[in-house]
Amino acid sequence: MDGDKRITVCNDNNDYNPFEHRKVEKPNSNVRSLANLLKASLGSGLLAMPLAFANAGWVVGIIGTIIIAFICGHCVHIFVDTSRGCCKAERKPLMSYAETCRATFANGPKAVRPYARAAR
Incomplete structure (x- = not known):
């Protein structure tokens, strides 16, 4: 593994590159991806932030x-x-x-393979 100690569950076929076979009409730019990440992260939690800061304090x-x-x-x-x-x-x-989620369970350890359909 040459120093890489991460465990990836489904990483068996290294010769197939999924990016070469994708056909996306309007791919996201880096700025749009960042905006989507911020939008998903902030969401309705933004409305609870003042109360959280009031209870925890500024530093915490x-x-x-x-x-x-x-x-x-x-x-x-x-x-x-x-x-x-x-x-x-x-x-x-x-x-x-x-x-x-389904593919991770289906290709993962034998003990979790029966739960692949439920994981989906």
């Missing part, structure tokens, strides 16, 4: 917000990496969230 509120932002960004990165690996394993150019 700001530090907690930064920590949660890094955790959310890391989780999105893990999901995208897993989705790319599952696209390679299933030889599909693109998968939705539900399809990625």
Whole structure:
């Protein structure tokens, strides 16, 4: 593995590149992707922020917000990496969230394979 200690569940087929087979009419730019990420992260939680800061205080509120932002960004990165690996394993150019969950369970450890349909 040459120093890479990450475990990817569906990353078996390295010869298939899903990006070469995708046909997207209007692909997202980096700015639009960032805007979608911010929109999804902020959402209705933006309305609860004043109350959260009132209860936690400025220092704990700001530090907690930064920590949660890094955790959310890391989780999105893990999901995208897993989705790319599952696209390679299933030889599909693109998968939705539900399809990625199903493929992860279906190609994962034998103990969780029966739950692939429920994971979708």
